[in-house]
Each structure stands twice: as C-alpha cells, then as structure tokens.
Amino acid sequence: MTQSTISKGFIAAGLMNTVGLLIFSKGFTNEVIPQTDPAVMSYFGLLMIMVWGLAYIAVSKTYMNVKWLIGVFVLEKLAYVIAYLVWFSNNSLENVYDQNLLAGIFYTLYGLNDFTFMIFFAYVFFKITPSRETPAH
Template sequence: MSTLFIRNGFIAAGLANILAVLLLSRVFTNTVIPETDPVVMSSFGLLMIVVWGLVFLAVAPSYQQVKWVVGAFVVEKLVYAVAWFRWITTHDVAAVYAKDLFAGIFYSVYGLNDFLFMLFFAAVFFQLHKAGSNL
C-alpha cells in the first residue's frame, strides 16, 4: 500500500467515525441510539467514537512513526466489531428502524465499518512491522 493510500485511509477512518456519529445521532440528540445499547453506545460512548476519529486524523500524517498506536487501532476496531456482531445477532434491527431511521442505519452498519477499518489498520500495522519500524 502506498503512503498516500494509507494516509487517506486514516483520514477516511477519522471522518467515518466523526461524521457518522454526528449525522446519525443528530449531533448527540438522537435518544434511540443510546437507549438501544446503553452500555456500548451511550452518549459518552458516542462522544468517544468521535474522539477516536480525531485520533485517526491526528495520526494520518505520521502513522509510520507510531506502529504500536496503529496496533491499538486494530484492537479498538476489533472490540467494536465484536460488540456489534454480538448485538446484531441477538437483537432485531427492524425494531430500531421502527423507532428511528437514523438509529436503524447506525446499528445496521457500524460494525461492518469497524470490521473493514480493522482490516485496514491490521494491514498497515503488518506493513510497518515488515518494514522494520520499531516505534
């Protein structure tokens, strides 16, 4: 993967976190999202997703120097993907859509997004590891 592609991938990850949460939560006013999963997607949890997005953006220009931070991103995305998979296989997303379209969209896609970015961050981490980056 080229440096430009990777940098843009970090930017995409950051913007996906920030814009999706702000849009689908209606800037933290959508009560259906935190009511649906108050442990993982509380209002505080949604705010922390935005903070992670800011961190992805901050790392974009210097990801080569922070291999282990990229590794932490893999773990962070894995945790959210697993939480989503457990939720989506034990709940009825149609019931969420019935309450609120934006919340339904949120619960339909957030785990897939996290899984795909987990794969991206893992590929970057292994590329850095292979290149011998020890930072």
C-alpha cells in the first residue's frame, strides 16, 4: 500500500467513526442503539467512538511517526470486536431491526467495520519501520 492509500485508510476509519455514527444514530437521537447495548454504546460511548475517529483523521498524514499509537488503535479495535462478538452471541439482530432499521444496520456492520480497520491498523503498525536516528540525550 502506498502512503497516500494508507492516509486515505485513516481518513476512512475516521469518517466511519464520526459521520457514519452520526448517520446511524440520527445525530444522537436514535435511542435504540444505546438501549441495545448500554455498556458499550451509551451516548457517552458513542461520543468516545467519534473521538477515536478524530484521532484516526489527526494522524492520517503523520501515521509513520506514531507507530505505537497505531498499535493502540489496533488494541482499541480489538476491544470493540470482542465486545461485538459478546453482544452478537447473546442478542438477536432481528430484534434490533424490528425496533429501528438504522440501528439494525449499525449492529450488522459495526463488528465487521471494526475488524476490517483493526486489520488495516495492524498492517500499518507492522509496515512502519522504526527511525534509524539516534535519540538526542
């Protein structure tokens, strides 16, 4: 992947976490999303997802200088993938769709979305080579 493609990947991840979340949550007015998984998707949880999205966008041009932050992004996405799998194993998407179409789509996509970007961030993390410069003392 080129640096340009990787930068666009960070922007895409950020837009999914910000604009995508605003669409599915109907600007934080869709009560079905936080009611469906209040431990992870409370309104505060949704706000924090947007903050992570802004962090992805913030490093989109300088990601190669923050390897360990990209590692944190991998762990953050892993946490959401695990949370999704736990939720999915104990709940029904059909029940969510019955309550609200956008919430159903959100719960259908969020685990796959986070898994995809976890793999992307892991790829970037392992692609970044440490600087050969000697640190100043």
